[in-house]
Amino acid sequence: MASHATSVMFVSPSTPDDPFFSRVELFIRMAAENLGFDLTVIYGEAHRIYQQQELEQYLAKEQPDYMLVQVYAGSGKALFELLDKYPTVKVISLEHLLLNHETEEVGKPGEIYKNWIAELTFDNVSASETLSRYLLKACEQEARTDRWGIVGVNGLHGQEALQRHAGLVEAVNRTNLYELHQVVNAKWQRELAQKQVRTLLSRYPKTSVIWSASDWMALGVADAIEPLKRTGQRFCIGGFDWIPEIVDAIQANRISASIGGHFMLGAWAMVMVYDHIKGVMPRDINSDNPILNLQLMHAGNLQEIAPLLERQAWKNVDFRQYSLFYNDQHQDYQFRLPLSDPAE
Numbered sequence: 001m002a003s004h005a006t007s008v009m010f011v012s013p014s015t016p017d018d019p020f021f022s023r024v025e026l027f028i029r030m031a032a033e034n035l036g037f038d039l040t041v042i043y044g045e046a047h048r049i050y051q052q053q054e055l056e057q058y059l060a061k062e063q064p065d066y067m068l069v070q071v072y073a074g075s076g077k078a079l080f081e082l083l084d085k086y087p088t089v090k091v092i093s094l095e096h097l098l099l100n101h102e103t104e105e106v107g108k109p110g111e112i113y114k115n116w117i118a119e120l121t122f123d124n125v126s127a128s129e130t131l132s133r134y135l136l137k138a139c140e141q142e143a144r145t146d147r148w149g150i151v152g153v154n155g156l157h158g159q160e161a162l163q164r165h166a167g168l169v170e171a172v173n174r175t176n177l178y179e180l181h182q183v184v185n186a187k188w189q190r191e192l193a194q195k196q197v198r199t200l201l202s203r204y205p206k207t208s209v210i211w212s213a214s215d216w217m218a219l220g221v222a223d224a225i226e227p228l229k230r231t232g233q234r235f236c237i238g239g240f241d242w243i244p245e246i247v248d249a250i251q252a253n254r255i256s257a258s259i260g261g262h263f264m265l266g267a268w269a270m271v272m273v274y275d276h277i278k279g280v281m282p283r284d285i286n287s288d289n290p291i292l293n294l295q296l297m298h299a300g301n302l303q304e305i306a307p308l309l310e311r312q313a314w315k316n317v318d319f320r321q322y323s324l325f326y327n328d329q330h331q332d333y334q335f336r337l338p339l340s341d342p343a344e
Helices: 021-035 048-061 076-084 100-106 124-138 140-144 159-173 190-203 215-229 245-251 262-278 302-309
Strands: 007-012 038-043 066-069 090-094 116-120 149-154 179-185 207-212 236-240 257-260 295-298
Touching (some): 007 048, 038 048, 048 076, 076 100, 090 262, 124 207, 124 236, 124 295, 140 207, 149 159, 149 190, 149 215, 159 179, 179 190, 190 215, 215 236, 215 245, 245 295, 245 302, 295 302
Parallel strands (some): 066 090, 090 116, 149 207
């Protein structure tokens, strides 16, 4: 009799065509195929209430062995109460976006909700500070010639946006050369970011650095400044995510840098599922111990990183090489792309 393949559900928090989460899904599918898992994907449609409803309907009919889910801020308690009704479904959460009071309510993996086995996170504050420091350094000459301002476009109000904004502020506070004028909420939308940056630059013309909480919005920023670049003005623009379009934008000198690597977030979680089945996954994987370090992409390392963003670079990869079961000499996961260049 054929053995039953382990079933895994990925709950995408967004839509199938989301510029970032469609990439996350792509590499989850590759890892699932490689590791022999039966994968199902459902979509939260970028709304916590809709995501909760979709989960309720699905779980009432069928329960996977494992679930990968990004928990929306404001829905933590309700989500884990729902999942607690299905104790055989083992849950790995992706990122830590819960509000402080929610973190207290749900605890850490395994403390209150026993089927919540891990939380795979990275440090948004540190990543944003790394990106921001690079942008400030890249535009230092402009700042010294009376263009010392910084503006920014953030995403929707929530922990992710707050954390990334905090990293920007931390980087600015470490320099006496720049002033942070204003950061606006562009709701993760490219066209809105484009419109808002035009307004910001008319309000703060002595600006050289434009920070963005996502690459998609950063591309909108780059669209907005094209007329100014033709007059000889130079800007340093950066974002998060490493979406494919950003490679061409860096190559064309439209974008200065992007920080990312978390497009592999779900694929790494699949490796953790593999290790949990084998009985070797560590028990203390939570937001206090981020195990994924984001890395900076810029013109200096673009040729090294860009190939790793393509599907074909991973089609022959055995994801078990990242497993602790197959690397018993390691105590911690090595979830980092194999780059020779450091983060900056």
